[in-house]
Amino acid sequence: xxxxxxxxxxxxxxxxxxxxxxxxxxxxxxxxxxxxxxxxxxxxxxxxxxxxxxxxxxxxxxxxxxxxxxxxxxxxxxxxxxxxxxxxxxxxxxxxxxxxxxxxxxxxxxxxxxxxxxxxxxxxxxxxxxxxxxxxxxxxxxxxxxxxxxxxxxxxxxxxxxxxxxxxxxxxxxxxxxxxxxxxxxxxxxxxxxxxxxxxxxxxxxxxxxxxxxxxxxxxxxxxxxxxxxxxxxxxxxxxxxxxxxxxxxxxxxxxxxxxxxxxxxxxxxxxxxxxxxxxxxxxxxxxxxxxxxxxxx
Numbered sequence: 001x002x003x004x005x006x007x008x009x010x011x012x013x014x015x016x017x018x019x020x021x022x023x024x025x026x027x028x029x030x031x032x033x034x035x036x037x038x039x040x041x042x043x044x045x046x047x048x049x050x051x052x053x054x055x056x057x058x059x060x061x062x063x064x065x066x067x068x069x070x071x072x073x074x075x076x077x078x079x080x081x082x083x084x085x086x087x088x089x090x091x092x093x094x095x096x097x098x099x100x101x102x103x104x105x106x107x108x109x110x111x112x113x114x115x116x117x118x119x120x121x122x123x124x125x126x127x128x129x130x131x132x133x134x135x136x137x138x139x140x141x142x143x144x145x146x147x148x149x150x151x152x153x154x155x156x157x158x159x160x161x162x163x164x165x166x167x168x169x170x171x172x173x174x175x176x177x178x179x180x181x182x183x184x185x186x187x188x189x190x191x192x193x194x195x196x197x198x199x200x201x202x203x204x205x206x207x208x209x210x211x212x213x214x215x216x217x218x219x220x221x222x223x224x225x226x227x228x229x230x231x232x233x234x235x236x237x238x239x240x241x242x243x244x245x246x247x248x249x250x251x252x253x254x255x256x257x258x259x260x261x262x263x264x265x266x267x268x269x270x271x272x273x274x275x276x277x278x279x280x281x282x283x284x285x286x287x288x289x290x291x292x293x294x295x296x297x298x
Contacts, residue, residue: 007073046059204260
C-alpha cells in the first residue's frame with residue numbers, strides 16, 4: 001500500500017502543483033507528501049517532479065507517469081467499490097466547477113445536496129475555461145461545443161439568448177424596432193473573463209465588426225449582474241431565456257427585437273474519459289441532467 005499511497009500523493013501534487021495544497025487535500029503534512037513522492041521516485045529510478053522554492057513542475061517522465069497513475073488509482077477505486085457492499089449510498093468528495101449562473105445551477109445543486117448528504121461537494125464557481133484534468137476536477141458544467149478529446153460530455157439542456165429591458169426603460173427610451181436602433185440605447189454587455197471580449201449579441205444579418213450594441217452603458221463578466229441592472233430599468237441586456245423567464249412572465253421585463261434574434265446554446269457536463277465513473281459522479285451527472293433546467297421552470 002505504500003506504493004499506492006505514493007502514487008496518490010504524486011498525482012495530487014502534480015495536479016495542484018503544490019505539496020502544501022496536496023497535503024491539505026489529503027489531510028496530511030506537506031513533508032509527508034514530499035517524502036512519499038521522493039520514495040516513489042527512488043523506487044522508479046526517475047525524477048518525476050522538478051522542485052523549487054516557489055513551485056513544482058512535472059518532468060518528462062512525470063508527465064508520462066501522471067496519466068498512468070491516474071488510471072491506477074481509478075482502477076483501485078473501482079475495485080474497492082465493486083467489492084464493497086456496505087457503502088451503497090454514494091459518498092466521498094466530489095470536485096466540480098460550475099458557471100456563474102446562480103439562477104440556473106443553485107436549485108439543482110441544493111436538490112443534489114438534499115438527496116445525497118454523504119457526498120462532500122467542493123465547488124468552484126467560475127466562467128473561465130478550466131483545464132478539467134490538469135486542475136483535478138471530477139466534472140464541470142460549461143456551454144459551447146467540447147474541444148478536448150480527453151473528456152466525455154453529456155448535454156444537460158438547451159437555451160436561447162434574448163434581449164430584454166424593463167417596461168419603464170422602454171417607456172422612457174423607446175422600443176427598438178431594428179438592430180440599428182440599438183446605437184441610441186443603453187446596452188448592457190457581457191465580457192468573457194478569459195479573453196476580455198464582449199459577447200456578440202445574436203442578431204441576424206448584422207455585421208459583428210460594426211455591431212450596433214458596442215456602445216455599452218455597462219460591461220461586466222457575469223450575466224447575473226446584467227439581469228439585475230436590466231430589471232432596475234437601466235438598459236437592454238442579452239441574457240439566456242431561462243434567467244429571464246419568470247421576470248418576463250410577471251411583466252418585470254419585456255423582450256426586444258425577437259424577430260431579429262437567432263440563437264441556440266447548450267449546457268454540457270464534461271468529465272475525464274479516463275476517470276472511472278464512480279457512483280458519486282454518476283448520480284451527480286444524472287441529477288443535473290434531470291433537474292438543471294426543470295427546476296428553473298418552477
